[in-house]
Amino acid sequence: MRKQQVAIIGGGNGALAFAAYFALRGQTARLWEFPEFRSSLTQVYEKKSIHVTGVFEGEAEVRCHEDLADALDGATTIMAVLPAFAHARLALEIAPFIRKDMILVLNPGRTGGALEVAAILRKQGIRIPVAETQSLLFACRRRGEREIHIGGIKSFLRVGVFPADRTEEVMSRIVNLIPPFRAVPDVLTTSFGNIGAMFHPASALLNVGLLESGRTYDYYGETMTPGVVAVIEKADGERMSLARAAGAEEFSAETWLHESYERTIESLYSMLQSNPAYRGIAGPSGIRIRYITEDVPTGLVPLEAFGRIYGIATPTISSLISLAQVLTDTDYRVSGRTLERLGIAGLGQDAIRLFLKRGFLS
Amino acid sequence: MKTVTVMGAGNGGFSAAADLSLRGFQVTLFEHPSFSGNIENIRRSGVIGLSTLPSTGLAGGFARPVCITTNMEEAVAGAEMIFVIVPAFAHIIFAQAMAPFLRNGQMVVLMPGGFGGSILFRKALRAAAGPAGVLVAETSTLPYACRKLDDISVWIRGRKESFDLAAYPAADTQQILALAQVLYPAVRAARNVLETGLNNLNPFIHPPIVLLNAGSTERGDRVLFYHEGITPAVQHLIEALDRERLALADLFSLSLDPAHRILLTHYGHQGAAGNTFREVAMGNPVYRWSEMPSRIDSRYLTEDIPMSLIPIRALARQAGVPCRTMDAVITMTEQVLKNDLGALARTLEDLDMEGRTVTEILQNL
Numbered sequence: 001m002r003k004q005q006v007a008i009i010g011g012g013n014g015a016l017a018f019a020a021y022f023a024l025r026g027q028t029a030r031l032w033e034f035p036e037f038r039s040s041l042t043q044v045y046e047k048k049s050i051h052v053t054g055v056f057e058g059e060a061e062v063r064c065h066e067d068l069a070d071a072l073d074g075a076t077t078i079m080a081v082l083p084a085f086a087h088a089r090l091a092l093e094i095a096p097f098i099r100k101d102m103i104l105v106l107n108p109g110r111t112g113g114a115l116e117v118a119a120i121l122r123k124q125g126i127r128i129p130v131a132e133t134q135s136l137l138f139a140c141r142r143r144g145e146r147e148i149h150i151g152g153i154k155s156f157l158r159v160g161v162f163p164a165d166r167t168e169e170v171m172s173r174i175v176n177l178i179p180p181f182r183a184v185p186d187v188l189t190t191s192f193g194n195i196g197a198m199f200h201p202a203s204a205l206l207n208v209g210l211l212e213s214g215r216t217y218d219y220y221g222e223t224m225t226p227g228v229v230a231v232i233e234k235a236d237g238e239r240m241s242l243a244r245a246a247g248a249e250e251f252s253a254e255t256w257l258h259e260s261y262e263r264t265i266e267s268l269y270s271m272l273q274s275n276p277a278y279r280g281i282a283g284p285s286g287i288r289i290r291y292i293t294e295d296v297p298t299g300l301v302p303l304e305a306f307g308r309i310y311g312i313a314t315p316t317i318s319s320l321i322s323l324a325q326v327l328t329d330t331d332y333r334v335s336g337r338t339l340e341r342l343g344i345a346g347l348g349q350d351a352i353r354l355f356l357k358r359g360f361l362s
Numbered sequence: 363m364k365t366v367t368v369m370g371a372g373n374g375g376f377s378a379a380a381d382l383s384l385r386g387f388q389v390t391l392f393e394h395p396s397f398s399g400n401i402e403n404i405r406r407s408g409v410i411g412l413s414t415l416p417s418t419g420l421a422g423g424f425a426r427p428v429c430i431t432t433n434m435e436e437a438v439a440g441a442e443m444i445f446v447i448v449p450a451f452a453h454i455i456f457a458q459a460m461a462p463f464l465r466n467g468q469m470v471v472l473m474p475g476g477f478g479g480s481i482l483f484r485k486a487l488r489a490a491a492g493p494a495g496v497l498v499a500e501t502s503t504l505p506y507a508c509r510k511l512d513d514i515s516v517w518i519r520g521r522k523e524s525f526d527l528a529a530y531p532a533a534d535t536q537q538i539l540a541l542a543q544v545l546y547p548a549v550r551a552a553r554n555v556l557e558t559g560l561n562n563l564n565p566f567i568h569p570p571i572v573l574l575n576a577g578s579t580e581r582g583d584r585v586l587f588y589h590e591g592i593t594p595a596v597q598h599l600i601e602a603l604d605r606e607r608l609a610l611a612d613l614f615s616l617s618l619d620p621a622h623r624i625l626l627t628h629y630g631h632q633g634a635a636g637n638t639f640r641e642v643a644m645g646n647p648v649y650r651w652s653e654m655p656s657r658i659d660s661r662y663l664t665e666d667i668p669m670s671l672i673p674i675r676a677l678a679r680q681a682g683v684p685c686r687t688m689d690a691v692i693t694m695t696e697q698v699l700k701n702d703l704g705a706l707a708r709t710l711e712d713l714d715m716e717g718r719t720v721t722e723i724l725q726n727l
Contacts, residue, residue, distance in 0.1 A: 205574065206698065207576070207578065208574035209574055209575035210583075212593035212596075225580030227658050227698045228580070230697065231694070231698055234697045316697050318690075319689065319690045319693035322690030323691075328595075
């Protein structure tokens with residue numbers, strides 16, 4: 001395989017895991033993180049290597065860049081591994097350095113990530129393909145300043161490409177890099193497959209007392225009680241109805257857990273309680289946490305908006321958004337991924353289908 | 363010596379019967395035959411044990427109601443004042459059961475009425491061919507914070523220093539108030555039953571605390587309802603709901619106090635203080651013992667939502683007042699309970715408010 005240059009944008013667990021993964025597979029991994037978040041990467045930047053344990057073991061050589069321009073120079077694939085609320089900013093920052101031969105992959109895109117980023121790039125006359133994965137490839141955790149433990153890697157992961165007409169072109173370049181990636185017909189399948197947005201806000205909101213109690217707790221084990229899971233199931237039903245109405249691939253949270261973690265299909269409650277991958281995840285403290293500040297504006301808000309287009313009622317999703325808005329004093333329906341930001345405001349179902357396929361309407 | 367009947371032998375009924383008896387009134391305590399177990403033991407001894415916190419100013423002791431019965435005719439006959447202290451969803455059932463025995467001039471006070479309780483009560487009375495000259499009113503709240511200790515005694519830890527009463531129609535309020543104040547000097551007149559209904563804080567306080575602690579409840583954590591359950595975000599939700607309550611009240615020309623002020627009027631004399639609901643509730647000595655219900659499907663959701671918050675939201679919606687927070691709380695409750703509470707809820711149609719303007723509604727009240 002020809003040695004490829006991959007630029008990884010981000011500096012969290014996922015970004016380090018990707019950098020290590022590419023380096024150990026013989027690619028050149030270039031890493032760039034927004035300067036204000038770079039402090040946790042001091043040692044990585046200094047030593048230019050990451051120590052990997054878990055499903056891969058070894059010392060991975062990483063090129064660390066101060067300048068975004070340098071990081072992107074010569075790279076053909078850009079892997080964005082960032083909270084979804086940073087995708088818009090990412091698009092603005094990389095725009096000046098984009099070349100026609102580049103592809104951008106959002107890991108993951110949450111709901112509407114590729115559409116939002118493509119809309120921003122389009123305004124600057126840039127039309128590279130933007131892909132989004134349904135979730136993060138790795139189960140990974142930081143174990144030290146430059147130590148990453150990769151506990152698991154998904155055996156298959158859905159990838160949607162915008163515009164869908166360029167799916168083959170993107171996949172032919174990317175599957176060599178990441179064999180588990182599987183193309184889906186378009187980004188509606190990945191965007192409507194946002195399972196995190198089902199699990200996180202409901203469990204956080206119905207456990208606000210616990211989140212603010214200041215005590216340490218096991219996130220999934222303690223927050224996923226029967227009443228909470230009942231709400232998740234309702235929200236998931238709305239999400240699936242939406243996928244069905246839009247002609248996207250429809251799968252339940254249970255199916256997704258089965259696929260992603262090789263768990264036997266049981267009740268959602270049992271699956272959430274018994275999944276070893278969910279054990280020992282220390283719960284966050286407070287309510288300004290990504291389970292709300294990321295999953296609501298880049299998950300529930302666009303899902304609710306798509307519901308209007310496809311005529312699907314989303315009372316559970318809507319009430320989760322409203323509660324989150326009140327609790328955090330944030331109008332996510334304005335600041336989040338609106339249809340305008342996704343570049344599809346005013347489009348009907350047929351126009352959207354055409355737009356997703358070609359990337360333009362006329 | 364006034365003769366009073368207390369309908370219902372739950373926490374509130376026990377407290378009222380014991381407190382009023384010890385204060386020298388002749389009290390009859392009635393319980394519905396389906397719940398006769400509630401009065402079985404006190405009927406045998408004729409005594410209700412009353413414990414009180416000294417700060418309530420109420421004396422405890424052995425209270426001897428003159429009559430403890432499951433016979434409605436006996437309970438209603440001769441009572442000058444009848445306090446109905448039952449869950450709001452039983453108001454209509456009690457109206458139907460009382461109708462044959464009520465006489466013109468008798469007074470019925472729902473304590474409290476939920477939202478629109480006395481409107482429904484009066485309509486049910488009429489439908490059951492009860493006498494038209496019965497006076498019907500409701501209070502904004504139960505006069506006590508109390509819990510039964512067992513099946514023969516009750517503990518009153520809070521006595522509300524001021525609460526509202528309004529009759530339906532409001533023209534009857536002064537007449538009922540005159541007698542009610544003899545029994546409860548703290549009661550004051552509200553303008554109409556919208557004021558009592560909107561000054562009932564339960565639906566604006568209980569659901570936020572229960573919902574945002576649903577996980578804890580289901581895990582079986584022991585959480586103190588007010589002292590631990592109102593974290594900053596819970597307080598935030600209570601405030602947002604309270605703003606919607608006040609906005610609706612404004613539209614009906616009622617200038618109501620915010621929730622924390624109401625709490626201060628209730629419990630300031632027992633040591634409550636503070637500037638926000640969270641501060642007042644967490645610092646309220648009366649609330650020191652209040653625990654989170656052991657199940658999420660407690661009356662804090664199953665009564666407060668359908669009997670109050672759903673009809674209040676309907677009124678807000680009809681009047682064009684913001685109600686997004688109420689929406690979120692109601693929908694979330696329905697999802698958590700896997701229950702369509704709307705089917706059981708009081709409706710604007712039930713309350714003769716459907717399709718009416720603010721002026722028409724006020725006129726009718």
